[in-house]
Structures are given as structure tokens and as C-alpha cells.
Amino acid sequence: MKTATKNLEDDHVYVLKLTDVMVAVTHSENPDTDHIRSIIDIIKNFADGLHHAKEENLFFPALALKGFSAQQGPVAVMLREHIEGRNYVKGISDNLELFDKGDKSAKTGIYQNMRGYAELLVNHIGKENNILFRMADKVLSEREQQELLSDFEKIENDRTEGKKAEDYIKTILSLASYYKV
Ligand SMILES: [Fe+2]
Structure with missing residues (x-):
């Protein structure tokens, strides 16, 4: 049976795919600013806006x-790490803005924050999947899991900002195939 914890774990698969893309992007000599803008959009609206909101x-x-x-x-x-993640995203955005204005040295800041975010999220998701969710499975009843799951679906369906989760997932997969990760 599908559970709330499984629903969150399913999101994690795509967030981890995105972190692989982020690391791959930092191996490019010249930052692909369109890809980086798209990554920021996915983090803000999918990883943070939808998944962390759930x-x-x-x-x-x-x-x-x-x-x-x-x-x-x-x-x-977990809450503290969500805040750390937002700080890395701000670091990526701020440095991208400088880079766009012609400060090419901001590339270092973009890449450092992207790698920092990726490393943080890989560890964070590991802790959630292996520790917190397994504890949750022990304390939540089947009925509580189902109620949470339907509330998760409501968050997704009631959202007025941004695109649908499936659109972000499509973009993650197409970036992943572009970077061969
Ligand atoms: Fe999570």
C-alpha cells in the first residue's frame, strides 16, 4: 500500500537526481546560466516549495x-538543514546575478554553493530515508499514513504558484540525460 513516507521517498529520488545534475554542472568550464536558472526554479518550487512544504x-x-x-x-x-539548503540557494542566486552583470569571478561562488547544496541534500535525504521515515513508519498508524498522503495530494493540487510536480520531474530528467547522470 502507498504510504505518506513512501510518497516523500519518491520525491527524494528526483531531488537526488537533481543533485547529480548540480555536481555535473559544476564541472563545466563556463557556467550554463540557463540550466542554473532552471535548477534554482526546480529547487524553489519542487524540492522546497512542494516537497519540503509537505x-x-x-x-x-x-x-x-x-x-x-x-x-x-x-x-x-531536518528543519535546520532545510534552512541551510535555502541559504545555499540564495548563494547560488546572488552569485548568478553578479555573474550575469559581468563579474566572471562569481562562478566560484555559484559552483561552491551548488556543490554545498548537493552534499547537504544527499546527507539529509539519507537521514530521512534511513532513520526518520523508518521511525515514522513505526509510530504512524495505517490510517494516519493514508490521511497524510491525501493531504500531500491536496497540497500538490491546490498549489497556484509554479508548475505541476510532473513538469519539474520532466525537467530534472531531461537535464539528467543532457549531463549523462
Ligand atoms: Fe525530504
Whole structure:
């Protein structure tokens, strides 16, 4: 049966694919600014706007009811890492803006923040998949999993900003095939 934790794990497959693309992009001598802009859009609207919204607005609060504090322990660590991720994205955007204005040395900042984001997310997703979600599977009843899952689908369907998840996934896969990752 499809569960809420499985739904989040399915998103992770594509977020990890995106991190592979990000590392591959940093191997180019000249930054492909269109690709980088597209990556920022995917992170803001899919990885953060949709996936992290499901976690932060629904999944973590459901875990809080089971005694998982948002101030300490695994959920607190996950929340902190989401903020770290946003800081890396700001670093990518800020440096991209400088680069677009002609400051070619900003390439280093773009690439450092892209690699930082990729490394953070690979570790973060590893912790969620292997530790937090397995704990969640133990404490959430089948009914709670199903309720969360339908609330996840609601978030996705009610969103007015950005494109649909499947559109972002398509872009991730086409970038992945372009960079052969
Ligand atoms: Fe996640």
C-alpha cells in the first residue's frame, strides 16, 4: 500500500537526481546560466516549495503529535538543514546575478554553493530515508499514513504558484540525460 513516507521517498529520488545534475554542472568550464536558472526554479518550487512544504506543514507536525519535538532531535535537525539548503540557494542566486552583470569571478561562488547544496541534500535525504521515515513508519498508524498522503495530494493540487510536480520531474530528467547522470 502507498504510504505518506513512501510518497516523500519518491520525491527524494528526483531531488537526488537533481543533485547529480548540480555536481555535473559544476564541472563545466563556463557556467550554463540557463540550466542554473532552471535548477534554482526546480529547487524553489519542487524540492522546497512542494516537497519540503509537505514535510514542514504536514509530516513533521504529525510526528510532533507522536512526541517528536521540533526544537530538538531528528525533526529539529531536518528543519535546520532545510534552512541551510535555502541559504545555499540564495548563494547560488546572488552569485548568478553578479555573474550575469559581468563579474566572471562569481562562478566560484555559484559552483561552491551548488556543490554545498548537493552534499547537504544527499546527507539529509539519507537521514530521512534511513532513520526518520523508518521511525515514522513505526509510530504512524495505517490510517494516519493514508490521511497524510491525501493531504500531500491536496497540497500538490491546490498549489497556484509554479508548475505541476510532473513538469519539474520532466525537467530534472531531461537535464539528467543532457549531463549523462
Ligand atoms: Fe525530504
